[in-house]
Amino acid sequence: MTALEFMAGEIPLALQADLQVRWAHLMERAEPFDAQWYGDMLASPRRGELLKAFSCSAIVLDYAQRFPDFLPTLDRNGWLLGDVPQEQLADELRAGLSVCQNADEAAAELRRFRIKYWMRIVWRDLTRLAVMEQTTEDLSVLADICVQQALDFHHAQMCIEWGEPHSKAGVPQRMVVIGMGKLGAGELNLSSDIDLIFAYPESGSTQGGPRSVDNQQFFIRLGQRLIKSLDARTADGFVFRVDMRLRPYGQSGPLVVSFDALMEYYQDQGRDWERYALIKARCMAGDDIAGAELMRDLRPFVYRRYLDFSAIESLRDMKAMIQREVARRNLHDNVKLGAGGIREIEFIAQCFQLIRGGQEPDLQARELKSILGTLRDGQYLPAQAVDELHQAYRFLRDVEHGIQAWREEQTQQLPQSNEARVALAFAMGFVFADGEANIEGFEQCLAEHRQRVTHHFENFIAPPEDEDGAPSSQRCEHWQLLLDELNPETLTAALAESGFENAEEAARRLILLMDGGAVKRMQSSGRERLDDFMPLFLEALSSAEQPTETLIRLIPLIEAVLRRTAYLVLLLENPHALEHLVSLCDTSPWMARQLSAHPVLLDELLNTEQLYHAVEKDGLRSELRQRLLRIDQDDLEAQMEALRYFRLAHVLRVAAAELSGTLPLMKVSDYLTNIAEVVLESVLEIAWQNLVSKHGNFADIHDARRHFIILGYGKMGGIELSYGSDLDMVFVHDLPPNCQTDGERPLDGAVFMTRLGQRIIHILTAQTRMGSLYEVDMRLRPSGNSGLLVSSFRAFDEYQHKEAWTWEHQALVRARVVAGDEVLAEKFTELRRSILGLSRDEALLRADVVQMRDKMRTQLLPKTKRDENNRQFDLKQGEGGIVDIEFMVQYAVLAWSHQHPPLSVYTDNIRILESLQQQGLFSAEDVDTLTEAYKAFRSQAHRLSLQEQSGQVADSQLADERGAVERCWQQLMLEEPA
The missing domain is CATH 1.20.120.330 (Nucleotidyltransferases  domain 2)
Structure with a gap:
């Protein structure tokens, strides 16, 4: 077929004449077998593919004239329409290079291979048989294969000439090729350079050759040969243009350096643009294992642990x-x-x-x-x-x-x-x-x-100054001049004029900070950031209710970040975050202490929508699961840090929401409890997987259950956690006797469960960079501290029926499953109801409860607080306080559940009080009285907690509520029933 005729509307007229001429040349050069393919293609439904590829790419048609068999061969293999297995590509090039006798023959083979598969990629891209992402991936794979096979060829050639490079310890060495930019990201374009960096693991010398040379000399020459084989333009063109300018010291630096030299350069001299470049870097040829280790070592340079x-x-x-x-x-x-x-x-x-x-x-x-x-x-x-x-x-x-x-x-x-x-x-x-x-x-x-x-x-x-609400430059310059001079009188006067209470103390604290050794030891870049930040900070403080007190609260935060001034930049770049910081810490010293201890939490101030709105439990669970999925399952340290950040961040959000008035008291406790439960679910899963990886599963148990639960008691069980609450917990399992794990280091079932409990406690209480997750109290387990850490369900059942004291049954009123196996959880729920529903001697029960209440008050209420001359009321232990309400509720559940089973359903005091009213056991008036008093006491306790004050208030406060509780206590617990 020597002529190409077009039908109306096939391709634009401007492209037809040139295509006809080139088509004729192609037909002249193609062997009959290949010419037949071109003719068949034109007569087939795929005619449009050929016309579009050839008319939109003059170079593809040029290559087809030089290598008429390439496109027919690709299509007969199904590779124009479909994918080419990567390993098959590598095998083809490897086989072609294996018969090459020298570098020139290898260069020609590389170029023919690249042209063939570049034509395939262009054909598929122009005809939209491949989407853009497939095109860039295929180009990147082509580059990877060419670089890897060329490297292998030249390495083998050089080992014959110079011997094989070894470390000083005698370990063979291979060069690592790092792909940068679009190559590193797998996003090459049709005519991309490939940006490379060469490195080798360790210094040493070659062995086994005619003469020994230093490893660096060997690898520099290897790198030079590799570049020439890819980049040099020959009669067959080039493979890929190679750019080495991203290596340390650029064009003036050595072509190849050791891993140690590379790391030293980035640590000592690496600049932000180099971090930017390394974002896409990957080891794409050479020693894969060493390259992966190098990339892991480089990650801290590229990605800071904190918001950078x-x-x-x-x-x-x-x-x-x-x-x-x-x-x-x-x-x-x-x-x-x-x-x-x-x-x-x-x-x-x-x-x-x-x-x-x-x-x-x-x-x-x-x-x-x-x-x-x-x-x-x-x-x-x-x-x-x-x-x-x-x-x-x-x-x-x-x-x-x-x-x-x-x-x-x-x-x-x-x-x-x-x-x-x-x-x-x-x-x-x-x-x-x-x-x-x-x-x-x-x-x-x-x-x-x-x-x-x-x-x-x-x-x-x-620039942050473009944002609405940013302080005026004139005000900032005013504060900057004052801070430059640090004159006590002038600074005091300016602070007083801006509304600072006790301006003299504020000036003294500022001077101590700015003249302190920590500030003087700062590097110049950090000091510049501090100097930029302080005027904005002082201007923001001037709008606080208590500017001086807030300044004093926040100075520890500033001192904490003097060596990590990226946090100051965070606030400089986000004026609204600085406003939130000042506002929240003006309201709560607890908030200031949390942020000072964990500056990483400043990130939470950036998103106002999230900051003042707590997340529902399903959302919490999903967020934590996503965080943990990104972490290697074997990296316990990273998992613990992720758990701690998650808990700190969400508790901070709850506090911010409470301080802003968007979250009522009952919801505060709900969310704090939800956070703890979600954390416990993940801790249990992590601990379980950790043990299974070491000791195996229970092969002789034919179910997928975990047979383990965590019981929450006290505030946890009652869904009433506060900001600093411990977790009162008990661990229970129901493994069958004599079961054993099936791993290389098998464990008896009871031992496995004990270690599971120990691992859970370790994950919760271990002190890491971000502190502990929660303080844990396990004293409510059967037999207290002298009992087993993890009880079997049978032993727990027997203990509750035969040995538990009245106060332990009181504690059971507020117990519930907070994590673990659903089947065992249901068994516990039934056991709890049966224990609470036992018929009891009400007089004896009342005496036990009153005795325990008096004992607690004696032991836990400081004597100074009970002194009549000390006019304070302890919200929790004081007469008419929180514990009195809790003990009345617990007494009622234990006394009457056998006749009124609904009393044993709930674990929180408010809903139990509602059940008492519904059962006709408490009057509506008494329930309302106790409920409102309970909420008032707890609300006040929350506020005091955020103010970091003890749980006492002036004796004149909450007098009506206390009096009402005392009357209810007198009627229910001290008066003989009629």
Whole structure:
């Protein structure tokens, strides 16, 4: 077939003449067998594929003329329509290189291989048999295979010439190739450079060759050969252009360095732009195991453990540089570098990675699509913004590929020639009904995408002074001058004028801080941040109710972050977060202490919607599960840190919501209890998996149950946790006797359960960088501290029926399952109801309860608080206080549940009181009285807790409530029944 005829509307007229000429040349050069394939393709339903690929890519048609068999071979293997197994690609190149005798033959083989599979990728991209993500992945895989096989070839050649490199300990050494940029992310374009860094594990020398050389010398020469085999332009073209400028010290640095030298460079001299570059880095060839270890070691340099707002200024400089470069180089028609281009989308994503990646492992992914999804799911960017950025990115990358497919030129510049413009619009699917290219429609759509990107880019990391509500520069300059001088009289006068109570003390504290050794030892960059922060801080304090007291509360926080001034930048960059900080700590010293102890919690101040709204239990459970899923199951330390942050963050949110008045008392306790329960569920799961990994499962038990529960007593059981509450717990199991695990180190079932309990307590109480999760009290288990840590259900049952004291049955009133096996939980619930429903001698029961109440008051109420001259009331232990109400409720449940089973259903006092009214045992008036008193006492206790004050109030406070409780106590517990 020597002529190519077109039907109406097949391809734009401007592309037909050139395609006819090139087609004729192809037919002249193709062998009959291959020419038949081209002819059959034109006559088949797939004719449109061929015409579009050849008309939109002159270079593909050029390559087809040089290698007429490539496309037919690919199609006969099914690889134009379908995927190519990666290992099959590697095997093909490996086999081709294995017969090469020298570097020149290897270079020719690499180039032919690259051309063949590059043609396949372009064909599939232009015909939309592959979506953009498949195209970039296939290109990256092609690069990986070429680099790996070329490296293996040259390494083997050099080992013959120089011997094999070994460490000083005699361990063979292989070079590691780190792919950067788009290669590292698996997002290469059709004409990408590949940015590489070379490194090797350890110093040493070669062994077994004609002469020994230093490892670095060996690997430098290996690197040079690898680059030449890929980058040098020969008669067959090139494989990939190689760029080594991202290595330490850039062009002036050694081509290859050891891992130690690489780490030392980044630790001592690494800059923010290098962190930015390493976000996409991956080991893509060479020693995979050593490379993976190197990437793990580099991660702390790239991703800080805390919210890294310290990178903001560098990123802002990068952003300004990008904008200046667009103007200077007239890049407006460049879909990568121009305004609204690919680079701006990547910049937005990578900024979030640098700032938040240390705390959000999902942001450590390399692929932009994955990062954008995390930004949407984590609500770091509005869903609409993410969708617009993602759609624009896919469109722009398709445009980029369309530009580069035309002549395989390394450009992202929109074409100027009419033929190329027509080909690009045609490749992008912008055609009229008559088949002509709709260039105007394409350019309009492109402009709309770029305008959206520009909008998001320009609004990203805007200077904080542009935000509404930021303090005026004049006020900040005023405070800055005062802090520069630190004159006590002048500073005191200015503070007094701004409303600081006890301005003299405020001035004294400020001078002590700014003149202190910790500030003087700060590095210059940290001191600059502190100097920028303090004027804003003082201005924000001036709006507090108690500016001086709030200043004193927050100085420990400032001192805590002097060596981690990224936290100051967080507040500098987010003026509203600074407002929340001052407002909350003005209201609560507890809040200030929490933030000072754990500055990482400042992150919680950034999202107002989350800060003042507690999360429902299912939401808590989902969030914690997602956090833990990102952590290696064997990394117990990381799991414990994640649990602690989760608990601290959500308790902080509950406190903020309570302080702001958006969360009532009963909901506060509910949420604090929910947090504890969700944490316990995860702790149990972690502890269980930890033991199973060491000792195996119970193979002789033919069910999937855990046979273990955690019972919550006291405030936990009563759904009444406060901010500093301990967890009163009891562990119970119902494993059959004589069962054993099936691991390499088997354990008896009872021993397994005991170790499970010990592991749970360890996870809860171990002191880590973020403190402990909870304090734990296990004294309510059978026989107290002398009893087994984990009781069998049978032993627990027998103890409750035969040995438990009245006070232990009182405790059982507030006991419930808070985590563990559902079947065993139901068994416990039935046991609890049966114990509470036992018939008891009411007079003896009343005497026991009263005796226990007197004993508690004697032991737990300080004598100074009971002294008549000390006019204070203890909310919990005082007469007419919280415990009196609790003991009345417990007495009622134990006395009357055998006749009124609904009394044993609930564990919280409020609902038990409601049940007593419903059963006709308490009058509505008494229930209302006790309920309101109970709420009032607990509300006051919560407020005192947030003020870090003891649980006492003036004797004149809550007198009516106390009197009502005392009357109820007298009637129920002290008067003989009629």
